Amino acid sequence: METTQLLKGVLDVAVLATIRDDDGYGYDVVRRLRAAGIDEVGDASVYGTLRRLYASGALSTYVVPSDDGPHRKYYSxxxxxxxxxxxxxxxxxxxxxxxxxxxxxSPARRAGVRTIGEKK
Amino acid sequence: MTATIDLDLQVREFAEAVRLELADLGADEVDELTDGLEADLSEQAGDSEGFTLGDPADYASELRSAAGLPERVSSRPSISESISSQSTRIWRGFVGSVRSSKLGASVLDFLASIRPVWWVARALLGAFLISQLAGRGWNVGAFNFFTVATLLVISVQWGRGLWMPRLWFRVVRTLANVLAVLVLPFALIAGMSYVTTYNYFQTYQTDSAPAGLSRDGRQVTNIFAYDSDGNPVKGVQLFDQDGKALSVRTDSTSPFLYAGGDSYLVPSAKTVGGSGWNVFPLARISQSAVESSTDRLSAGVIPDAVLFPFVTVRPLLAAPVVTAGGTPTAQSTSAPVTTPSPSPTTAPPSPAPTP
Incomplete structure (x- = not known):
């Protein structure tokens, strides 16, 4: 099973978690994800996700100009x-x-599994 | 430094290509999606060794789907678009395969770092082509200066990935590159012939320092001497500062010296073997005395004496006049007293012997 396929469903929550405590710009978020052990994610996927979360109102942005290069777009x-x-x-x-x-x-938890099954 | 500039350029071009791939979304959406992309890519490149930018189309597609935006509307891609993306794909594949070897990678890096040279050359070649099409010479002038300046700015901006508002500008740029390559041999040939002409001109100038004797760049064919009393002197032997005979001869193989008109000058008969080219004034013969078949003097020709320009000139002063200050002054001796007769060596047709 491809990890990238699994990641697709949880990338939103992973990205939200990386900037829960600290604002970050695009590549910053990529770096934090990789530091956390999520290597398989493409940077374009992360940037796209940030953009979608912003569009849905989960994030806000601000631009920080840079003296010696292109400006950065921070998300909070x-x-x-x-x-x-x-x-x-x-x-x-x-x-x-x-x-x-x-x-x-595990034998001890079998009952719990059944409970979920019964609720459905 | 060069690598940094080059990377910046690559990142900018890549970001530009990604934006073009997203162009169907509308300007605002594209801005939202790619704002700060250059900064992110640059930092990423600085972070990881062996960083490659990959295919902008794939990148844009990933960005698009992650952002929950629809796939590209590819109902009717224009011809130029499909040609461009097709050729771009082939080109990237080629570059990728070359870069996979160490030598290939270093050659590519070298070529990439001298890319600005091509930008300038491209502008010059374009200006050359325009000047030829406009029927103007490839020389220094306002027209060519203006053309070169304009094309230079456009070429460099294009090279930097700027001034490309539409996708088809890339096609234009590619065509311009092809055209420049085609014009290159013609420009080189023109340049070579220009240099050759220039060198020939230089050589010619050097060689044209006239043989024989000259004064202010004009050939001296004969010399007339006057003594201190102002009377003409014949048979004067002249030597230069090195003690060499002051010969007026230009061609050591010819027994006479052409002096204009119908006149030919010959050396003094009173010297051995026609060596008297420094004995003045030289005597004159007419063209009829020259055997045209051999270019030699006909047998038994007696040269005529030439006419002195002045019968007499002002005599020298007997002794310098000493002034009260002690500085000796002499009156000018250069102004002739008598009226000069015109063209001493060529006229009159039948020379009268000087007294």
Whole structure:
């Protein structure tokens, strides 16, 4: 299974997480993701994601001019972005637990899995 | 330094190409999507070794899909667009394969760093072509200066990836490059012939310092001497500062010296073997005395004496006049007393012997 395929679904929350505490510009975010161990993501994907999150109101931007080169566009998280991040974090946790259990079942938790199945 | 400039240029060109790929989205959207792209790419390039920019079309497509924007509307790509993207793809493939070897990479880097030379050459070649088409010479002039200046600015801006508002400008630039390459041999030939002419002219000038004797650039064919009393003197032997005979002869193989009109001068008969080219005044013969078949003097020709320009000239002063200050002054001796007769050596047709 390609990690890049998996990443597509979670790139939004990953990007939001990188600038939760600290504003960042495009390549800055790429660098933070790579530092966190996510190497497979293309920089254009990250820039596109930033742009989409901005369009949906999760991020705001400001431009910082540079004396010795092209200007930088910084992104910072908005209130709405934080809400999105919290929601998606919760979603991810549930999903990850479920997947972990599915792939590597432990006898103690089998009941829990069944519970989810029954709710559906 | 060069590498930095070159990288900046590459990044700018790449960003420009990405924007062109996104052009169907509208200017605002493109700006939103690619604002700060140059800064990001430059930093990324500085961060990782062996950084390559890749294909702008793929990059734009990734950017587009990540941003949740529709795929490019590719219903009707224009001919120039498809040619351009096709050739760009082939070119990138070629460059990629060359760059994969160490030698290829260093050659490419070298070529990339002298790219501005081509920008200038391209402008000069364009100006050369225009001057030829306009029927003007390739010389220093306002017209050529203006053409060169204009094309130079355009060429360099194009080289830097600027002044390319439309995609088809790239096609124009490619055509301009092809044209410049085609014009190059003609310009070189023209340049070579110009240099050759110039050298020939130089050589000619050097050689044209006249043989024999000259004064102010004009040939001296005969000399007339007057003694201190102002009377003409015949049979004067002259030598220069090195003690060499002051010969007026220009061609050592010819027994006579052409002096204009019908006149030929011959050396003094009172010397051995016609060596008297420094004995003045030289005597004159007419053209009829020259055997045209051999260019030699006909046998038994007796040269005529030439007419002195002045019968007499002002005599020298007996002794310098000493003034009270002690500075000796002499009155001018150069002004002749008598009326000069015109053209001493060529006229009159039948020379009268001097007294």
């Amino acid at each position: 998280i908005t209130g709405e972005g934080r809400t999105q991040l919290d929601e998606q974090r919760a979603t991810w946790r549930r999903f990850a637990d479920t997947m972990t259990e599915l792939l590597d079942p």
